[in-house]
Amino acid sequence: MCSDQPSAQPVGRGAKVRAAVHAATLAELVNKGYAALSVEHVAQRAGVHKTTVYRRWKDRESLLADALAEHMAMDIPVPDTGAIESDLRALARSIVHTFTSPNGQALLAAMFTGAAHLPEIATARRHVFDDRLARAEPVVTRAIQRGELPGGTDPAELLKTLAAPIYLRLLITADPVDETTADQAVRVTLTAARAGVLRTDSQPPL
Structure with a gap:
């Protein structure tokens, strides 16, 4: 009897198992959506027994949260072009490219609709965006040091201003x-930052 479920060769232990299960989780999410996601299908796709999965993750929610957090953290290149405008353009365009792809659409759906009510997913979502902000902060810090942005510009507020119109x-x-969309977000963000309204004291320079 044939099955349409992808088969996989057995994988080793440790980090290789974790990576294979994460990849299988995201592949199942993209192909079938959150509602049809199951530990059994993930294990089959990853080439491991389902008990191997359950030893590491108590259920599909904790598995999905872990896979989402790790995937998003790894998929964030931090630009260093030497200029704040091109750095922010690269960041904004990376958000657009990530979340308009089939994989990105599936991730957004899981984080904000299908599994959005689950505490594990809410925690993963917070971790994803906190990590994204932390990784991108040096872009703003370098711009302040180069004199491209006012001293005291709040990196987190600047990056939230950049991302907000895209996520809207x-x-x-x-x-x-x-x-x-990305380029317009950059222009708006730089205008606000250079006017001093994104400083930590929220007061424009005199």
């Missing part, structure tokens, strides 16, 4: 999202 379109309005 992705999650709420369903308006088209492309590189033009």
Whole structure:
């Protein structure tokens, strides 16, 4: 009897197992959606026994949360082009490219709709965005040191201002999202930052 479930060769232990299970989890999520995600199918795709999965993750929710957090943390290149405008453009475009891809759409759906009510997913979502902010902070710090942004510019507020119009379109309005969206977000963010409204004291320079 044939099965349409992908088969895989057995994998080793430790980090290789974790990586294989994470990859299988995301593949199942993309192909079938959160509602159809199961530990059994993930294990089969990863080439491990389901008891191997259950030894590491208590259920599909904790498995998905772990896979989402690790995937998003690894998928964040931090640009260093030598100029704040091109750095922010690279960051904004990476958000657009990530979340308009089939994989990104599935990840967004899991984090904000299908599994959004689960504490594990809420924690993973917070971890993902905290990690993204932390990784991108040096972009703002370097710009301040180069004199491109006012001293005291808050990296977290600047990066939230950059991302906000993109996520608004992705999650709420369903308006088209492309590189033009990213570039406009950069222009708005730089205008606000250079005016001093994104400083830690929230006061524009005199």
